[in-house]
Amino acid sequence: EPPVLEAVDVTMHFTVRGGLGRTSTVRALEHASLQLRRGRIVALVGESGSGKTTLARLFALMYTPTSGEIRLRGKAVAPGRGRAAREYYSEVQMVFQDPFASLNSMHTVRHNLRRALLIHGRAGKNDIEERMLDLLERVSLTPTKDFIDKLPHELSGGQRQRVAIARALAVGPKVILGDEPISMLDVSMRLDILNLLARLRDEEELALLYITHDIASARYLAEEIHVMYAGQMVEGGPAEEIIQNPQHPYTRLLLDASPDPARTVTAGGSSVFADVEDSGEPPNLAAPPPGCRFHPRCPFATDDCRRAFPARTEHPTGQWVHCWLYPSGASA
Numbered sequence: 598e599p600p601v602l603e604a605v606d607v608t609m610h611f612t613v614r615g616g617l618g619r620t621s622t623v624r625a626l627e628h629a630s631l632q633l634r635r636g637r638i639v640a641l642v643g644e645s646g647s648g649k650t651t652l653a654r655l656f657a658l659m660y661t662p663t664s665g666e667i668r669l670r671g672k673a674v675a676p677g678r679g680r681a682a683r684e685y686y687s688e689v690q691m692v693f694q695d696p697f698a699s700l701n702s703m704h705t706v707r708h709n710l711r712r713a714l715l716i717h718g719r720a721g722k723n724d725i726e727e728r729m730l731d732l733l734e735r736v737s738l739t740p741t742k743d744f745i746d747k748l749p750h751e752l753s754g755g756q757r758q759r760v761a762i763a764r765a766l767a768v769g770p771k772v773i774l775g776d777e778p779i780s781m782l783d784v785s786m787r788l789d790i791l792n793l794l795a796r797l798r799d800e801e802e803l804a805l806l807y808i809t810h811d812i813a814s815a816r817y818l819a820e821e822i823h824v825m826y827a828g829q830m831v832e833g834g835p836a837e838e839i840i841q842n843p844q845h846p847y848t849r850l851l852l853d854a855s856p857d858p859a860r861t862v863t864a865g866g867s868s869v870f871a872d873v874e875d876s877g878e879p880p881n882l883a884a885p886p887p888g889c890r891f892h893p894r895c896p897f898a899t900d901d902c903r904r905a906f907p908a909r910t911e912h913p914t915g916q917w918v919h920c921w922l923y924p925s926g927a928s929a
């Protein structure tokens with residue numbers, strides 16, 4: 598099945614003004630490609646500064662890429678206004694880490710949802726009440742009168758994120774971009790929101806991008822995991838392959854830092870990192886290291902790694918990796 602939404606070889610460099618009129622270039626994202634398909638969840642995993650939020654914002658048409666394209670059903674799209682933008686956002690919606698970012702905190706749940714339904718013409722005056730109650734039920738909230746007349750700050754964190762998801766669903770999207778949607782919630786509510794996202798994938802056949810720094814939640818939720826480091830996509834493929842048989846040293850570092858009792862195999866036996874806690878920091882993207890940007894932290898780095906970013910090596914399972922340890926074209 599062709600992708601609903603895809604990034605095709607997208608690069609994003611920002612020009613940042615410093616003191617004394619100097620400018621510098623922040624190389625936030627290099628040659629990233631990613632495909633989102635109906636009824637599938639793709640997780641994008643990385644630390645802050647890995648480029649994952651930049652890629653999500655490119656999908657949300659908040660920036661024009663320096664090179665490459667964002668395509669909706671095969672057609673290139675670009676930031677815009679008016680009708681084209683309205684049409685795009687009726688198909689592609691974002692859910693943020695902070696639900697207040699998508700809800701108007703001055704207005705009740707009722708007002709927030711009504712507005713979203715009316716703006717996109719998904720309900721008329723007659724059926725709006727019914728549509729609003731239906732939305733709340735789809736996100737497993739009980740739409741009592743008391744509830745819908747509350748302000749966002751009167752809700753629990755989990756309820757607020759459900760209302761934000763309901764608001765995103767109000768326009769009838771095909772794609773939801775979730776940027777760390779559970780990281781601000783109490784631990785006890787996180788699983789509920791992940792289960793809600795999984796249900797929306799299954800019942801509404803949404804294409805979902807799940808952005809997270811937590812590879813264990815990616816494994817729980819997603820069919821595919823893509824790992825980013827310092828603006829480069831380093832490894833990706835079917836979630837179970839990535840967890841059970843990680844190839845890239847950075848993926849192994851992430852897994853070592855996130856103990857997961859269900860993970861039965863550690864690639865290469867024990868950890869390749871002497872000390873996960875002390876394995877270094879991601880680089881400054883205004884002056885990134887050449888070649889593979891992970892090389893200053895990588896125990897396997899060679900001159901090749903410092904010289905050039907490795908080509909992609911594909912495995913028959915669908916897993917791929919950019920690392921000089923795996924000769925391109927070979928399967929490991």
Ligand code: SF4
Nearest residue numbers: 889892895902920921
């Ligand atoms: Fe390490 Fe080299 Fe692979 Fe980068 S390309 S992860 S530096 S071995």
